[in-house]
Amino acid sequence: MAGSKRAENVEPSFDEFSIKPESASASVDTSAWPLLLKNYDQLNVRTGHYTPIPQGFTPLKRPIDEYKRYGIINLDKPSNPSSHEVVAWMRRILKVDKTGHSGTLDPKVTGNLIVCIDRATRLVKSQQSAGKEYVCVIRLHGALEDGHAKLSKALETLTGALFQRPPLISAVKRQLRIRTIYESKLIEYDQERNLGVFWVSCQAGTYIRTLCVHLGLLLGVGGHMQELRRVRSGALGEGDNMVTMHDVLDAQWLYDTTGDETYLRRVIAPLESLLVNYKRIIVKDSAVNAICYGAKMMIPGLLRFSNDIEVGDEVVLVTTKGEAIALAYAQMTTAQMATCDHGVVAKIKRVVMERDTYPRRWGLGPVALQKKNMIANGTLDKYGRPNEQTPKEWKDGYQPVVTVTPSKAAAAAAVEAPEAAKGASASPDDVAAGKVEKEKKKKEKKAKSSDESAARKSKTDGGDAEVKAKKEKKDKKAKRAAEESGDGEAPKKKKKKHAE
Template sequence: MPQAQKSFALGATLEKAGGGRRKTSEQRASMRSSSKFRPSSADDSNKLSPPKMALVKQDNGEELMIKPEAITPNINTADWPLLLRNWHQLLVRTGHFTPIPAGCTPLNRDLKSYVSSGVINLDKPSNPSSHEVVAWLKRILRVDRTGHSGTLDPKVTGCLIVCIDRATRLVKSQQGAGKEYVAVLRLHGKLPGGEAQLARALETLTGALFQRPPLISAVKRQLRIRTVHESKLLEFDNDRQLAVFWVSCEAGTYIRTLCVHLGLLLGVGGHMQELRRVRSGAMDEQSGMVTLHDVMDAQWLQDNQRDESYLRSVIKPLETLLTTYKRIVVKDSAVNAITYGAKLMIPGLLRYEAGIEVHEEVVLITTKGEAIALGIAQMSTVELSSCDHGVVAKVKRCIMERDLYPRRWGLGPTATTKKQMKESGKLDKYGRPNEATPAQWKQEYRDFNDPNGPNGTVLDPNHGTEPQAAEAAGAKEGMPGRGQEMPSKQDVEMAEPVAPVPTEQEPAPVAAAAEKTEKKKRKHEGETAEEKAERKRKKKEKKEKRASKAAEDDDSD
């Protein structure tokens, strides 16, 4: 076949094939367009269009809505850190609140805030005193304040809780917590009854005991009562006359005195040879106890290599000390008001723990697990679940710094009106009524923070209600009481004006101090040297007694 005929036949074949392909694509497009607008049957809809996820079709053609699953996701909050642990066990007052993007969880604070709100469970070495160890820590970490809860004698080792900066506010709360010790007792003779005799003596010295501090002690040697909760004999060697025992006791118990009493009770005598504290409050030997070298190495690593992981493992957040308290969760909008000393009211309550009793010490926390303050509960758990208004807790010790959360109080209608009246001069700068205050405001506004009552009348719980107190005050001043007749308007108008009685002006503070000094001189005028020495001696004894009473709260071993 010639070349021209071959090319013509090939072109016709390609044109025929291309036309067939174009026709096929046009047919597909028309089929798609027709199927799009054509009403489809049930079978076609199942084949061509995507299924409707919100409907369920049964065999009879009836459409039903898909019901949501009744299974709630199982969230295990037992592993949540610190004050958020077992969050699901808290009782819910309301779930309606607006989260505020302020604050953070205790473990995610920046390093400066983490250190300044941290505590260290320190393994105190033997020989240096507790105050020396705390001073060394302050110099190593370069912080402003440090404090420790529960003093240990120089020779005693073990758990010493050191609080840094803001955490020093929790020192008092940890000083009164229970303590546990392991002691080595040296007996002055062999026991005929052996280990059983010593175990019986330990069991006898349990409960409330009379103790007098040792001869060498930091406090005055006065007889006092301390409670030993439990004791247990760990090891005994009658040949070497040595015993090791564990004791759980109240803060301020002298284990040295307890060992002397054990020796007297056994009839052979004894003394304490060695002592170690294994628990202090919420911290024990297993809760990340560190040494002074650990703290120094962690600070060196942060200063030279900018590695803060070691320092974060050495220092714990202050919330670690509060895990034994019952929790009350507060809305974010109420946090800043509490840091300024406001009471927690029912509208600011989110969740609370079961078993709260009135006047029990609780911890107020945020939804992120931050400790706001230690408070005294004003309602029990039953009242919290049923009351619509009232005071939930009063602040005992504020922990969180102010203005970490934004200020959200003073935005209500009454507070806004009061602010406008102060600006316009209808109230004084303290919000109290003056001459320009409208009468309606004086009648309707109730200031519950005023000690004189909402309307200016003195509220005395010992003298009945407001009208009774006002009536009693009027009768005292010669005004008619309940049984007397009120004077008429004419009598009041025709009465002669009474001149005001001049009152003595109170002396100035300087004049009062000078008068007090002159009075003292006149009192001691003419006394002999012996009388003066006796008076000074009594004054010194009184001052020492006051100082020893204050030092009794300090825990020493």
């Protein structure tokens, strides 16, 4: 009994509550993180050290006005209106300045049309060139024995690079072009009505109407496109939060009348949802605004990066909050990013983020601050160049990075300097002879220029005479034609207007 009481009174040791050091930190499951931060823990780590900046927003938590400006809509385009009309209506409904779309659909075609709003319109070009998927109904002009097998084989034959000329009803110039069919599959064939339904994955700019005509020719019976629907455009398909125009109209009306933004957030998606398939480079917060102003992405601003990046690959630059900053071309491979201690990581292709969303963090180093003070004090001129008041230590120690190209006057002075030195050591007779030679050269140059101007003048006069002769010949011809026709009237000459 006494032993058990003694055991109860024993205080726990300090080791039981202390956090012991570990060789590896516990892994965080980032597979459920949204958009561009998904699987963040699987990215290669360059460094974990950076100073977070409170500006900026997580894409899904942006204020509603910002959310709209950086938003896209996966719209189910109705039949009959053109893509341009639909996009104009969306701009009016949402009360925004700019809208764009991911690739034109013909008026009768329905399906996936990605509408980009304001800042997201900067991604329109990349989405227009992305691959597309369609479901098409083809009508054959004659009956086929074992039609399912034959049409399936014809679709398989028309796979790969094909020559296509745009249809007659197309709005573009009808030039022969090459387009690639990646994959196609026959879904259904109706033997009685000679109708087939097939799915096709193809390059942007492929004409499915032309493909149907080619299928008809290949089968020997002729054919045309009956109906078409786009089921995927780039990163977004039918199953990725597709909405109708009425959904958007209702969501905007609800926000305007009651202030409820939940429906508007449901129909609009952040632009980052278009970039989830790109390779990623995570950037320090302090480097974000410099990139927004067009600076190249350098090694010191790098935090994490994807695997298998090659030089020239298109990558997306991302903040630590998951916002897309810009699309860029990689200038280093993954291995070089991990090992190099300086250099350019990526060159900017298209900046997406608005400037000054994050604060400026450049020009805050010791030399840059000293230079600013010297400009303010007048010891450097307003462009940061040395003047009479500049201290000798600055002139000797500081070398500007930008190399100034010498002007023509400076170059001429540099050439004349050795000649002047020669002249100083030469005799008076040599100097006099040099002067005479210089005068002679001057006269020759003057004579040559006068000859050239005279030749140019004579050429111009000759040209005028030729034009005059042609005009007279034309007038005579017109007069003769008038006489032969029996009018007897000479062609009226146009009166020249004289400036008063």
